């Protein structure tokens with residue numbers, strides 16, 4: 001086990017001030033399928049971290065106020081409604097390219113540039129939330145009921161405010177993911193997914209990054225509403241797509257290695273839940289306490305988001 005990751009590379013995009021997209025609230029929680037999460041003492045992190053460098057531990061307890069959370073990650077259909085109403089142009093469209101996992105790049109796209117150390121991530125001109133895998137791929141790669149991907153933290157934040165909500169904090173996200181089970185590794189409890197018979201979520205099977213066995217039924221994203229929901233009725237809290245949170249990516253440690261990592265990830269935002277690319281052998285981040293970070297303008301085929309509403 002290493003701290004290496006399927007997790008998305010940073011965009012490396014150069015520009016001046018961060019773009020802010022501000023939209024007035026247009027909808028409210030009642031306009032979405034949501035679940036009410038009552039207030040109470042919530043757990044965050046774990047005392048048995050598997051990727052200590054990510055600062056998964058220790059477990060802390062903190063009170064959370066009541067909130068509502070989307071039953072699913074925001075879908076392509078929902079995001080399309082947002083774009084139709086606001087005219088929002090996503091960052092991947094503004095910059096003209098996005099990251100696509102190598103096996104998703106279609107032959108029509110032509111040669112692409114990889115990212116050093118994570119060569120499976122290819123920079124594809126013209127890839128965005130519609131043409132997910134590059135120009136001309138919407139017809140077969142875009143599905144209305146799948147989570148929207150190729151959206152940056154800035155895009156996610158813009159959608160959430162338009163929806164009358166916001167992105168979840170880390171503790172809200174974990175509290176929701178635990179589904180009332182408390183100190184558990186996964187939304188369904190403690191049993192580890194394996195490559196043979198237990199497929200509770202959409203992750204990788206086989207040897208990353210060459211061959212995904214697809215035993216869980218999905219090579220890339222699954223419909224947002226798929227697999228068994230957790231105890232709160234929430235779908236795909238882990239696996240499928242990474243979900244942006246409202247928080248900066250912070251590592252609470254005074255170790256030199258941690259401080260160096262933190263410095264390298266300055267300004268990054270925290271994402272939770274892992275994706276269809278995670279596997280225990282390589283990137284065991286489809287656990288509730290697992291975490292990653294990326295720059296707020298980064299966009300990939302395995303990152304989306306979920307919205308929460310106060311009260």
Ligand SMILES: [Cu+2]
Pocket residue numbers: 005006007274275277278279283284285
């Ligand atoms: Cu991963």
